[in-house]
Amino acid sequence: MKHKLIIYSLGIALVGRASAQEPGKLAPLPDKLPASVEASVPGPVEGTRITETYVRMVARNAYFWAWPLINIYNKRQTFSQLPEAGRLGGAMPAAPLNRLEMLTDYILPEERAVACPNQDVVYGTAVIGLDVSPVVIQVPDFGTRFWVYQIANVRTDSFGDLGKMYDSKPGFYLLVGPGWKGDVPQGITKVFRSSTNSGFVVPRVFQDDNAEDKKAVQAVINQIDMYPLAEFDGKMKSRDWSKTPSLPVPGGGGKAETRWVFPEKFAEQLALVLDDAPAMPGEEAFYAQMRFVLAAAQKDPALTQAINDEAAKTDKDTVAPLLQFRNWGIPLPNHWTTASNGAAFGTDYFTRTAIGKSNILVNKPNETKYFYQDLDSAGARLNGQSKYTVTFTKDAMPPVKGFWSLTMYNAEHFFEPNPIKRYSVGTKNKDLKTAVDGSLTIYVQASEPTDAVQRANWLPSPKGEDFSLYVRTYWPEEAITSGKWSPPAVVRVQ
Helix, strand or coil, X not given: CHHHHHHHHHHHHHHHHHHCCCCCCCCCCCCCCCHHHHHHXXXXXXXXXCCHHHHHHHHHHHHXXXXXXXXXXXXXXXXXXXXXXXXXXXXXXXXXXXXXXXCCCCCCCCCCCCCCCCCCEEEEEEEEECCCCCEEEEECCCCCCCEEEEEEECCCCEEEEEEHHHCCCCEEEEEECCCCCCCCCCCEEEEEECCCCEEEEEEEEECCCCXXXXXXXXXXXXXXXXXXXXXXXXXXXCCCHHHCCEECCHHHCCCCCCCCCCHHHHHHHHHHHHHHCCCCCCCHHHHHHHHHHHHHHHCCHHHHHHHHHHHHHHHHHHHHHHHCHHHCCEECHHHCEECCCCCCCCCCHHHHHHHHHHHCCCCCCCCEEEEEECECCCCCECECCCCEEEEECHHHCXXXXXXXXXXXXXXXXXCCCCCCCCCEEECCCCCCCECCCCCEEEEEXXXXXXXXXXXXXXXXXXXXXXXXXXXXXXEECHHHHCCCCCCCCEEECC
């Protein structure tokens, strides 16, 4: 009877709306059904026998959806086992759960834990487990120096705004989980609440590429820290990050990114991230289907194997191609692509997984706008056998309030060692040479230029191998965020 009344009342509402429309035409359906109707919609019935083909269909969608979440969750599991804060392989900052580690200079080219690192900032890294404890993160006085802290949940969506573009003040900021109901201590500047328990924090502090600034940045870096709420005493803690040890690299290293997502464990780990990340509005039915399939698989090993088998196929056929920038994103002139919803993906699962695979943990667009390039102006794949130029005219330099850079990545989206140890050029480089008309040309090639100006503006490419270019614009101005500005063409030198 209850269902009949709900349907009847909904029908009255629709008829009422239709009467206000042109005769003979139906009124548009509402974007969202009344809560009473949503609550009455039944889900899968527990214990129902289901087919393997259905399980495989759900598993494919679930794996693609869950890929970034499992990536972050497994970083949490790995970092939780660390004995102390330090640097993976001497390159990547890493710390136990709810602790932070800072570098003291640009990240080294040996880093393989996260694709597409940059050499414009001094990085920090922290994995958070807010079900274990809320955490306090310190913000020192950065003065005029650019800085931003990325604070992301397990979905890789940002949940805290801290940085120069927000005019954030020095002080102590508290990160809490979805279920936390404790008292906020005196001395806390602001509280940021996450919708998930697991997440990632990445401080980024700009540094000029010269000895003077590398020395000057140390005092402020040493006051960046994060720790459990129980250790908060209202006093700014200071640490000498240069004294932290080198730690073993998980997975043993290699040319490609460290493997964080394991299709062979998908059936086991999917339930963990579903528990960590409650369904967002509109995801309830999908969550119900995933849990329904997992429940069936718990009773049938053949279905568990089918889930993991389908995960492996999806990883190879659907996720792996997203490493290539040309396969996704918003197309721009001259074959560049971009995204407009980084760290604010919501239900844009495609872009979230594409960025997760190719360059996980991006900032929000108002913090940093990214531009990606695999192709030259003629549409051919960028390769170190050729020489290229990228020319920014005087009136089309990247319009930013922070800084900009053009970074070179090899086919795996990491730095390729080169004789001058230069992996990016931009604001940090004070010795770049402009032409008489004010334009700036970057020379992208494997061999060292003989011309002095070209040598000053040289961005070395991998010899004989495919590569990608990547423009970062930190604290972009309106011309960038509105889409009016995009990078110039990458022109092959004939």
